[in-house]
Amino acid sequence: MSVYPIAVNSLRIVNILEVVRESPTVKTFIFRDRLCGSAAPGQFVMVWIPGVDEVPMSLSGIGSDGVCSISVGLVGEATRAIHKLEKGDCFGVRGPFGRGFSFGRRKVMIVGGGTGLAPLSALTDKIVKIDADVTFLFGAKTRDELLFYNRMGRVPLGEVRVVAATEDGSYGFQGLVTDVAEEMLGKERFDVVYACGPELMMYKVFLLAERHRIPIEVSLERLMRCAIGLCGSCVIGKYRVCKDGPVFSGEQLREVKDELGRFKRDFDGSKISV
Ligand SMILES: Cc1cc2nc3c(=O)[nH]c(=O)nc-3n(C[C@H](O)[C@H](O)[C@H](O)COP(=O)(O)OP(=O)(O)OC[C@H]3O[C@@H](n4cnc5c(N)ncnc54)[C@H](O)[C@@H]3O)c2cc1C
């Protein structure tokens, strides 16, 4: 069991250096924090908005100089409050927490949708530097929601093949990104698949990886409070997503197959459908 240094769990107040509008419902907030700059892609922070709430957010950018970012979709109270923040405003961060993606494999497929593209963007920045051959499949309902698509096509080092799928056909392949993944996995051999996005999408990608016997790593989302494995809010099967994840391997996903893509816990601990 890993032990968090006290500094990681201590609250730091950071200044917003810049705000970037990524889509009608997603904004990226850039800030500087030394500990976040040492995070592994896939790790997350708890973002505190005074008087409102504290919510988990993946790091969408991780700079070794400490310049990092979160990319926040509009969902409810806390994310609405974050969206109101501007350059020069502050918020609190704890973390980075959890287990990130592992890397070192050569031919990589990345499948993402919605704000799930945030940790995958940080992952891609890292693995192109170690010369992986990356195919990045982006999924969204419409063209406007294709987060980071242009940014990934411009990654300067290594090779990133980017493919977009929109449900309304306004850009790229018309349909679900999982359909594109299925077709590609039928034709090409990949060494690993990484996925993050809506849970039903990830469940489908997990089944595809199982069928093609390819290692997979998936970043899961659950409600979180403590982020250090104490409160149990984020439990899935025998795992706590904040500490054992949020990135899980195919072997671990097999152990929680009865809950994956089906149930999550509500604020009162009861099981609700995903
Ligand atoms: C490890 C991790 C990384 C995350 N990374 C990002 C990210 O990079 N960008 C991003 O925009 N969001 C991310 N999220 C989701 C984000 O934490 C929630 O959207 C946020 O907590 C919603 O807070 P709210 O007060 O705005 O909404 P609330 O008012 O709390 O909730 C509105 C609705 O969203 C649901 N909800 C709330 N929290 C979550 C959650 N954690 N997972 C699933 N459903 C939830 C509630 O059940 C409710 O139906 C991440 C979550 C986790 C666990």
Ligand code: FES
């Ligand atoms: S958020 Fe408390 S145990 Fe995971």
